[in-house]
Amino acid sequence: MKLLKYTLLAGAMVMGATSAFAGEALDRVMSKGKLVVSTDAEYPPQSSINADNELIGFDVDVGRAIAKQMGVEAEFVTPGWDVITSGHWAGRWDMSVGSMTPTKERAKVLDFPVVYYFTPAALVVHEKNTSIHQTSDASGKKVGVGVSTTYESYLNKKLVIDADGVPEFSFVINDADIRTYDSDVLALDDLRLGDGVRLDAAFTALPTILEAQKNGYPIKVVGPEALFMEPLAIATAKGDAELNAKIKDAVTALRADGTLSKISEKWYGGDLTQ
The missing domain is CATH 3.40.190.10 (Periplasmic binding protein-like II)
Structure with a gap:
């Protein structure tokens, strides 16, 4: 090839x-x-x-x-x-x-x-986490996101998606301790070090989370619902x-x-x- x-x-x-x-x-x-x-x-x-x-x-x-x-x-x-x-x-x-x-x-x-x-945007935690059962439980927690992403904007409650047919969403995570990374995967790298070691949760696209899980990352998605749908x-x-x-x-x-x-x-x- x-x-x-x-x-x-x-x-x-x-x-x-x-x-x-x-x-x-x-x-x-x-x-x-x-x-x-x-x-x-x-x-x-x-x-x-x-x-x-x-x-x-x-x-x-x-x-x-x-x-x-x-x-x-x-x-x-x-x-x-x-x-x-x-x-x-x-x-x-x-x-x-x-x-x-x-x-x-x-x-x-x-x-x-x-x-x-x-794609759906999803919150993820370490598989040993026992304190974040639903997305709102991440309020006040250390949450990792890629810098200048929609996930960072969401946590700052500034996200506006201008596209036809996008379902409405609400901001359910309050006062997160936002930790930014050059890429979403770097946030997942820190999350897999252990529950609360560097992060309590990370926030990214569901396909990125599923790929990380396939590669052995000890993480799990919080709740069945997407925080928002991304066109x-x-x-x-x-x-x-x-x-x-x-x-x-x-x-x-x-x-x-x-x-x-x-x-x-x-x-x-x-x-x-x-």
Whole structure:
């Protein structure tokens, strides 16, 4: 199998223009025959680097499929999540396929041309925990989350999801002692050290929790209910309607021909794309 080319980017980068000129990004992609895609290097099963130094995962396969549908090659870069969500990409990459929830705050600097799948957000504790039986029991506890994520916004009671069809949710965890990490998996790493050793709970997407459990993490999900349902969208630099339309058309075609469903079945064992 051909190795996937990816580039690890440093966190400190020169910030550029606030938005793309109309058509500029799409012209660059089509003329170079290359779609540069940003994603997370430490977010399995969505995206991670395996033992063979290959970038793999659901988001990686989706990014590659979008590029193929557009008739170009995919090249992946892995800047920090806070760098991706801050916008102002200045042409360093063309789109993000990183399981990003479209929020009002993020929409100030990014466009979200299309939602491509949905996941429940869940609270998780160490398997020996006996004090957190329901999600509200995490109030006042040490809860780990990825920095600049919707989970952090939820705990701060600032989360607003602007997407059609998203079920209403309420903030049931009060005054959490929020501990932020560069990735959600790092929070799970601390949680598995023991109940209350560094964290009392962690908060992330259910597929990430299930992947960790499959890899032997001694953790358990709190309660059957999701704290909120996340629509996950493709993100682009603000202002290039032509590129947005091309990406939306590509995802629509991949959903219609069953490609998105097949990728979801491969990584999640079920179809989360509908």
